[in-house]
Amino acid sequence: MGGRWQPLHCGLAESCRCGARVVSSSASKSPALHGRVVVITRPAGTAVALARRVRACGGVPLLLPGLSVRGAADGEGLRAAMRAALGDDVLVFTSPAAVRFAAALAPLRTKAAVLAVGQGTAQALRRHGVAAQAPSRQDSEGLLDLPAAQVLRGRRVALIGAPGGRGVLREQLAARGARLREVQVYRRVPPRLDRRHIATVQALPRSARVLLSSAEALQNLVDLLPVPALARLRAAVAVTSSARLAQAARTAGFARIVQAESALAADLLGAAASR
Numbered sequence: 136m137g138g139r140w141q142p143l144h145c146g147l148a149e150s151c152r153c154g155a156r157v158v159s160s161s162a163s164k165s166p167a168l169h170g171r172v173v174v175i176t177r178p179a180g181t182a183v184a185l186a187r188r189v190r191a192c193g194g195v196p197l198l199l200p201g202l203s204v205r206g207a208a209d210g211e212g213l214r215a216a217m218r219a220a221l222g223d224d225v226l227v228f229t230s231p232a233a234v235r236f237a238a239a240l241a242p243l244r245t246k247a248a249v250l251a252v253g254q255g256t257a258q259a260l261r262r263h264g265v266a267a268q269a270p271s272r273q274d275s276e277g278l279l280d281l282p283a284a285q286v287l288r289g290r291r292v293a294l295i296g297a298p299g300g301r302g303v304l305r306e307q308l309a310a311r312g313a314r315l316r317e318v319q320v321y322r323r324v325p326p327r328l329d330r331r332h333i334a335t336v337q338a339l340p341r342s343a344r345v346l347l348s349s350a351e352a353l354q355n356l357v358d359l360l361p362v363p364a365l366a367r368l369r370a371a372v373a374v375t376s377s378a379r380l381a382q383a384a385r386t387a388g389f390a391r392i393v394q395a396e397s398a399l400a401a402d403l404l405g406a407a408a409s410r
Contacts, residue, residue: 167192167193167404167405167408168189168192168193168194168195168404168407168408169193169194170193170194170195171193171194171195171342171343171344171407171408172194172195172197172339172340172342172343172344173189173194173195173196173197173343173344173346173404173407174197174199174336174339174343174344174345174346174368174371175189175196175197175198175199175346176199176200176201176202176345176346176347176348176349176352176353176356177200177201177202177346177348177349177352178200178201178202178203178204178232178323178326178352179198179200179203179326180204181204181231181232182196182198182200184400185346185400185403186198188400188404189404192404192408194404194407197335197336197339197343199328199332199335199336199356200326200328200352201326201349201351201352201353201355201356202323202324202325202326202349202351202352202355203323203324203325203326203327204232204236204297204321204322204323204324205321205322205324206236206239206320206321206322207236207297207319207320207321207322209240213240213318213320214240214241216316216318217237217240217241217295217318217320218240218241219316220293220295220316220318221241221243221244221245221247221293222245222247222291223247223291223292223293223316224247224248224290224291224292225247225248225249225250225283225284225287225290225291225292225293225313226245226247226248226249226250226292226293226295227250227251227252227278227284227292227293227294227295227304227308228249228250228251228252228256228259228260228267228295228296229252229256229294229295229296229297229300229304230252230255230256230296230297231255231256231258231259232297232321233256233295233296233297233320233321234256234259234260234263235259235321236320236321237295237318237320238263240320242263243260243263243264243265244264245265247293248268248283249265249266249267249268250267250268250269250278250281250283250284251267251268251269251278252269252270252273252274252275252277252278252304253269253270253273253274253277253397253398253399254269254273254397254399255273255398255399255400256269257269268281268283271397273376273377273397273398273399274377274379275301275303275304275307276303278304279303279304279307284308284311285311286311287308287311287312287313288311288312288313289312289314290312290313290314291313291314291316292308292313292314292315292316293315293316293317293318294308294315294316294317294318295317295318295320296317296318296319296320296321297319297320297321297322297323298319298322298323299323299351300351305317323351325355325358325359326355326359328359328360333360333361333364336360336364336367336368337363337364337367338367339367339368339370339371340371341370341371342371342372343371343372344371344372344373344374344393344406344407345368345371345372345373345374345389346374346403346407347373347374347375347376347380347383347384348375348376348377348380348398348403349380350379350380350383353380353383353384353387354383354387356368357387357388365388369387369388369389369390370390371389371391372389372391372392372393373389373391373392373393374392374393374394374395374403374406374407375392375393375394375395376395376397376398376402376403377394377397377398378394380394381394393406393407393409394406
């Protein structure tokens, strides 16, 4: 409990897509997750690819969105703000959703230095032809440690994301003297959980793994789930994307916690496969 995971052999040899390490093609043919239920708390509509990876590794995905994401009001003012941001010196994208909604407003053509909070955000940018720097520590503090984020006095910096959050990037970029522009291209809202969601949570086995990469999503689930369902969720194993999320899981009442190396799907599923 609370320790870092050790990768397992998933037994799918070179074709395994779950992220668990394979040492030889003669490994057991049993998938890494061995029928284990994996609760995916990513926003509705963004969890499909991760669910496919869970199935590819022999797991049973359960979609329990902790957030919903919505595009910001699609007025000409927001489009103009996004186009202007692309002419700034530094662009900071806070999530894959920020990339998706920004690209819907304007083609992501820029000469700016582009920074991404994590590898998932960097991957989303690459799909739009944008090379981005991303930290190995996949959070705001990691991004702020990047060399390109060190000397910002007088530079035009666009922070592209959603309202709310911890505000660490906003505060630190301004403190470093950046001429900061915020372009809020989407918004996060609580999910709508129906009876089907509640029923599946109340049937969770203790061996289930709950993937957690957003403190806001976790808090929404704590607030929205009925007491019996929440108790069942807490009885499962929380798989967190960082030490900060591990602490949030403890505060939310999880007793069994495994910390993954990052929020990347491969790291989360490798942690979920640990015993």
